[in-house]
Amino acid sequence: QVQLVESGGGLVQAGGSLRLSCAASGRTFSRYTMGWFRQAPGKERRFVASISGTGGSTYYGESAKGRFTISRDNAKNTVYLQMNSLKSEDTAVYYCGGKSGDDVVQTREYRWDYWGQGTQVTVSS
Numbered sequence: 520q521v522q523l524v525e526s527g528g529g530l531v532q533a534g535g536s537l538r539l540s541c542a543a544s545g546r547t548f549s550r551y552t553m554g555w556f557r558q559a560p561g562k563e564r565r566f567v568a569s570i571s572g573t574g575g576s577t578y579y580g581e582s583a584k585g586r587f588t589i590s591r592d593n594a595k596n597t598v599y600l601q602m603n604s605l606k607s608e609d610t611a612v613y614y615c616g617g618k619s620g621d622d623v624v625q626t627r628e629y630r631w632d633y634w635g636q637g638t639q640v641t642v643s644s
Contacts, residue, residue, distance in 0.1 A: 520544075521548075521633045522543065522544040522633075523542070523543050523615045523616075523633055523635035524542050524636070525540065525614070525636065525637060525638040526539070526541075526542070527539040528613060528638030529641070530641045530643060531640070533606055533644045534605065535605050535642075536603045538600065539555070540597055540599055541599075541635055544596070545596070548593055548596040551617045551619060552570065552571050552572060552620060552623055553589075553591060553615065553616070554566065554567070554570070554617075554618075554625075554631065555600045555614070556614045556616055556628060557613045557614065558637075559608075562611075564614065564628050565580065566580045566627075566628075567579070567613070568580065569589065569623040569625065570591050570598065571621045571623050572593075572621060573593075574591050574593070578624050580626065582608075586602065587600060587603070588600070589601075598615065608642075609640060609642050610640060610641050611639075612640075613638050613639075613640050614634055614635055616632075616633060616634055616635075617632060617634075618630060618631045618633070619632060
C-alpha cells in the first residue's frame with residue numbers, strides 16, 4: 520500500500536511558476552511509476568506527466584510539453600512537478616498518482632493504483 524500526499528499548490532499569476540511535491544509512504548517507492556494528473560472544474564481528470572521508477576524515462580501530455588518538468592528523488596520518496604509559464608487554463612486540482620510497472624506511457628486514469636488527495640493550483644490572468 521502506498522499513501523501519497525501532495526503539496527505546493529497555490530495562487531500564482533499567469534507567466535509564473537510553481538513546484539508541486541508528492542511525498543510517498545513505504546520503502547518500495549522506486550518500484551513505482553509516478554505521475555501527475557489534473558482536474559479542472561466540470562472536466563475529467565487528465566494526464567499531465569509521468570516518470571519511471573528510476574527516473575530514467577518520462578512522458579508528458581500535450582498541455583505540459585515544454586513548460587512542465589517531472590522529476591523524482593527516490594531517497595526522499597518524493598516526486599515533483601515543476602510548472603513554468605503558467606496559464607489560466609492550467610487552473611485545476613493536481614493529483615499525484617502511482618502505479619506498478621515501468622510503463623510511463625499510461626494516460627488512462629483507471630490504470631493507476633494509488634492517488635493523493637490533490638492540491639489546488641489557481642492561475643490568475
